[in-house]
Amino acid sequence: MKMLIIGGTGDTGQWFVKFFQSRGFDVHVWGKNHRLDIAKKLNVPFAEDLDETIRTSDIVMISVPINRTGDMIAQTAPKMKSGSLLMDVTSIKMGAVAAMEKYTPGDVEFLGTHPMFGPGISDIRGQTVILTPTTRCKHWLPLIKKIYADSGAHIEIITPGEHDEIMRVVQGLTHFAYISIGTTLETIDFDVAKSRRFMSPVYEIMLDFVGRILAQNPYLYAMIQTNPQVNNLHDIYIAQCSQLSDLIKRGDVEGFVQKMKLAAVHFKNTESAQRRSDKLIHNKIVEYETLIQQTGRHCAVKHLYTNKIHTGTLTGVTPLTITLQKNKKRTTLKIENIKLLRDEEYLRWKKEHIPNVTKDISVYVPEGSNPNIIKQIIQQSCPDTINNTGIIDTYLHQDKQGITYRIMMIAENHKQTMQQIAELLEGIGCTLR
Incomplete structure (x- = not known):
């Protein structure tokens, strides 16, 4: 079609x-x-x-x-x-x-x-x-x-009419409010970056949404405001801001409280909104705590915008950044730009992108043992690094059965992997040749 x-x-x-x-x-x-x-x-x-x-x-x-x-x-x-x-x-x-x-x-x-x-x-x-x-x-x-x-x-x-009536709030009012916060910060020359050092979870989320809107095409957002049904909404919104400001200027705390209570009643399900926002805040906390727990471990993160995978030992975590060290090189990345790869994701990436090496190891196996079972044991011993294990030679020497196993593994730390395999084979009764 x-x-x-x-x-x-x-x-x-x-x-x-x-x-x-x-x-x-x-x-x-x-x-x-x-x-x-x-x-x-x-x-x-x-x-x-x-x-x-x-x-x-x-x-x-x-x-x-x-x-x-x-x-x-x-x-x-x-x-x-x-x-x-x-x-x-x-x-x-x-x-x-x-x-x-x-x-x-x-x-x-x-x-x-x-x-x-x-x-x-x-x-x-x-x-x-x-x-x-x-x-x-x-x-x-x-x-x-x-x-x-x-x-x-x-x-x-x-219907188109229903759509535009709903969108005057979903997009028109929402964008207008966020953009007005952004223009206010610019007017008072507020140091947004510095304020992040003192932010609460709610402030951080609000600030990110303001920044998200400001990062978009301003012509698109100007056109959204041209929805004919948005025009009078601007006046209503500004009038409400003025009323709330006047109440505070007059010291009318009860008047402010009453306005807020009426808004909450109209909003209706504020409890669900709080639970959803709690979940959003919790997810940010969990992300940070997960990174803290990875400190000192070798890990991989994906940059969300370049799609590049960065690997190394996680040596430092702050509320805004992480630091990875690989050999003598240190890389600092913003948490907002990265995603920590799960173990299975990292393993899949390593097997697809890190070069492999093939190594052979020859042993005499215990009498009555099954070489294929031993092959499976080798394969399962280091699933993070071994891609394939095969038998390439069998022979008899002085009534002992000899087997040569060929192992394809990730090149990174392959000497350590071979040492582990050798120790495993000796531990189950094999004799290295």
């Missing part, structure tokens, strides 16, 4: 290229900057003849900034073939769906979608995808829903 992603060379577009490509779609991309290098990296064709690619595609996805979505729909929809599907991925739905309804031919279906995640996630599993279908999506809706659901996504189906 042929799919064209307009805006497929952008960050979000690239994510969906990989997603649909991995599910068997013949994906083509187009972007206004003609980034042929990105298309090549994604191993997909760039639509040099955009109109022809639109006409021959089964699905066209619009993945462009909010302020360009309407115009792109108007330019694209009339050129689509009968029976095809037009869909968008913008975060404001009423305008996009209205444009699709206006410009899409009667024999072409259309579907508004809003993936509630950014292009930084590695897997859609557990993520929410909102679909805002109209009556003109009877054929394609079940298929698109199935593709996302089978991939582990949580699907919500609502």
Whole structure:
């Protein structure tokens, strides 16, 4: 099935290229900057003849900034073939769906979608995808829903109006509040990095979310605020901030308490919110404690952004960093950027990436013993370093059965591994030759 992603060379577009490509779609991309290098990296064709690619595609996805979505729909929809599907991925739905309804031919279906995640996630599993279908999506809706659901996504189906009403808080108010905290910190010239030395768990989480929003494309977040239903929400939010501030300025503690209690009653399930946030805080504490327990041990961590594996002895842990030492080299890494590999992950990585060596060891085995059982004992004695054990020679010498075992193992510390194997064999009654 042929799919064209307009805006497929952008960050979000690239994510969906990989997603649909991995599910068997013949994906083509187009972007206004003609980034042929990105298309090549994604191993997909760039639509040099955009109109022809639109006409021959089964699905066209619009993945462009909010302020360009309407115009792109108007330019694209009339050129689509009968029976095809037009869909968008913008975060404001009423305008996009209205444009699709206006410009899409009667024999072409259309579907508004809003993936509630950014292009930084590695897997859609557990993520929410909102679909805002109209009556003109009877054929394609079940298929698109199935593709996302089978991939582990949580699907919500609502009207475009319901979507924008909910998003004015979920995105509009939330982003506005976080960005306003960031601009306040800038206005008072607050030393954010220094403050981390004195942070509580709640402050750390809040600060990270503020930083996360500020690290995104500011034009995207400005466009989200253009949701018509967000405008009056800004005024309401600012008015509430002013009321709370006035209560404190007047020394009206009871008034402040009453406002907070009313908000809690309206919020309803504050206990569940506290439990979920406790879990988040606990996970951060567990991560730190796990690193502390690894101090002095050889371990491996994966850098979350470069995917590089760093190995060495963990010599130091602070609330913000770890230090690994390998031979005479010390490497300091930020905890926020790494993931400690579990033992089985580290073992798998070592077997795939560290060179192997092959060593032979010859022994006389005890009378009546089974050489194959001894081979299994060798293999199981050092599972972290031995990849394979085989028998390459058997012989008799003065009524003694001799066996030569060939062992393929990780080159790192292989002399120590061979010493352990020799001691094991002698311990079960074998005689080294």
